[in-house]
Amino acid sequence: MPRLAPAQLLEELTSVEDLLIVQDLDGVCMQLVKDPLTRRMDAGYVDAAADLRGSFVVLTNGEHEGRRGVNRLVESALGDQVRPDQQGLYLPGLAAGGVQLQDRFGQLSHPGVSDAEMLFLASAPQRMEQLLLERLPAELPGVSAEQLKTLAQQAVLDTQVSPTINLNGVFALVPGDVPRQRRLQQMLADLMEQLLQEADAAGLEGSFFLHVAPNLGRDADGRERAKPAAAGDVGTTDIQFMLTGSLKEAGLLVLINQHMARRHGVVPLGEDFNVRTAPRDHGALLRLAQERLPMERMPLLVGVGDTVTSTPTDDGSGWLRGGSDRGFLTLLKALGVCSHQPNRVILVDSSHGEVDRPSLTDGRLLGISDSEDPLELDVLMPGGPAEYISWFQALAQRRRVGGRTSPETA
Template sequence: MTVLALHDQHYSLDHAAFLETLSTTQNLLIIQDLDGVCMGLVKDPLTRTIDPDYIRATRKFKDHFFVLTNGEHGGKRGVNRIVERAFRNIDAKHEISYLPGLAAGGVQWQTDQGQISHPGVSQAELNFLATVPDLIGQCLQQFFAKYPDLFPTDNQPELIHASVLDNLVSPTANLNVLAEYLGDRLDIYQDLQRTIAALLDDLLEKASQQDLDNSFFVHYAPNLGRDHTGIEMVRFATGADSGTTDFQFMVRGAVKEAGVLVLLNEYYSRHAKYYPLGENFNARQAPQNHEDLLQLVQDNFDPQLMPLIVGVGDTVTSQTEGNQVRRGGSDRLFLQLVQDIGQWAKSGNLVVYIDSSQGELKNRIPLKIGVVADQEKVIEGITDPVDPLKINVAFPGGFEQYTTLFQRAAANRSGT
């Protein structure tokens, strides 16, 4: 199967063709999410693990592979600590390399040597962000006090420690552990979701009072897309779905679709020897909507030099509410931009979906491919018949199936 034919497929399971594409394409750019894609989803981020063989494989794609995640590289809960533990466990510290690319939605840059920077983020913004974890912890304490029978004093420190992610530029309330702790007490868990959402709204107001009124936004994962004002919508829990579990206070402009432009700009600098958007371009300088992002690409990038971009993610949702379809997921918009750039440049870009529903979380939809009357493949809860995002390749076996193929492709590229 040719690359173009694979690009024309929807939810293709022809992994052999995808393997050949990764193995043989020279002008290739892989932009890949992390949680659920190259490691399993877990309730407590501190327990995440990663295969050192996968890290080794990424090195063989040097300058052709970058990550794009809403998590962070550094800090005690960052991906770098997971990488270090993976190599420590096999007594191979000398082999450690880090995952190059963007974290915190696009404002935390890292080289494969672990050098971290925050292009476009001011010290005043960093100072405000540093106050957020304690405020999330205080909010949780107040919430626990409303339900003393459910949250004994002795349990509270452990629950707060697991739920407050003190990330440097994306402090987060992670409710996975609390969702499990509350079990079938849906009304109380929904109350918790509303409480945390209200806190982060209050923090946006406090930031504006400190002349930081255009500095931050709130990212919900998973979500129901954005409302008419561009604000993301909370996905409230149901009996079978824990809904939004990550409430992230993030730097404005730190959205994955902007990160695509940063990475593409970097790719051109390494392979075409020039920066189409300038050497100092960062995610905070990118436009805020899809059409303008795509136009910026069309105005500045030579389509003849455009790589085949492979976007890889696991968080895409589509839910019908009455006559309205809510499309969301933290990977959706960056994958859509990858798709649309490929259509413009005729570069055959591929959108790859990893089924992460086998993990510990209850907010991922299992990959069950169906066919509607017009023969269009769709997945209930992930896409819909008129979804503009067309997923080309699917991995129903989850991150293990994907990373196994990725390692095989890396071996092929290295000639081993």
């Protein structure tokens, strides 16, 4: 099918009665940066999200709260720490892959997460930094101990329920050195596997998994494949230590369940449905949706992401496809088939930031998609977050003028 221009999709969505935009954050409405603490959010984007309340939710592997949380970016964008809470200007939806739920007033919950799991997660960032300091000297022999300590501190993202090691700052010391970048990727994988083993030893076997970003899909055992560094594409930059069940595709069903509850007063998947109790593969999630969701009440879904990958296998016989947004975007399109609606997927070019990523600019989608890719990308935004924010604001304006602002309060 031919792709739509952003203006065409804008026209299509202006008058949709029941719309739900499910949007990733980093690389979509914000540039990717080496240090997440330097991220910035546009005030106009925050206002547009508020205008689209009832028709807009986020689905991110980042987190809402804490010093690295998106809530701080909202407050900074608006220059006000009080107004977002009073007026409900925080971004509603799921974070940490689906285990951190927030409404627009910043009210947080972690459905299905135990106290023991939260306690281990609280200790993980310090342990990550310690393990990095043990391993980095061998990989960066010319770097001083003081600089290594700074690098380790910057690399560890001390988020509440998805602590992460991000090596963008370390990769910046070896630009273009693909062999060293690959060794650093392997070091990171080994380190995080050790942390998983320590969780198992603490009696939390099966509680956590490793989310690799970007990735090349999953191995036969379900583990996410790292994307090896290559010339012009650093590949995997970070690994998140996440709670089992933190899958965006499961989160999509949680968000639809809540949307139907708010709009129609029915909770087809149950009030306690969450990503930790949801199935963990595409087929089972789709079957659950077909069996339990009233398709005649499905909203028109628009999925927005930036991380979709496709790389040919070594023997050239097929493709390794992954990316943290691929799963939920694929399920979203399948739900459109079930509900007989043209659900749409927007892919935003995140190569404009500080992180090496494949670009949409030349239209070939190398490293992103392929000629046999089953995921249909309806709209491409090669202009990156700036283009998307402009489009998003235009949509909010049109729907407000057209009286499509939802009366819902969530």
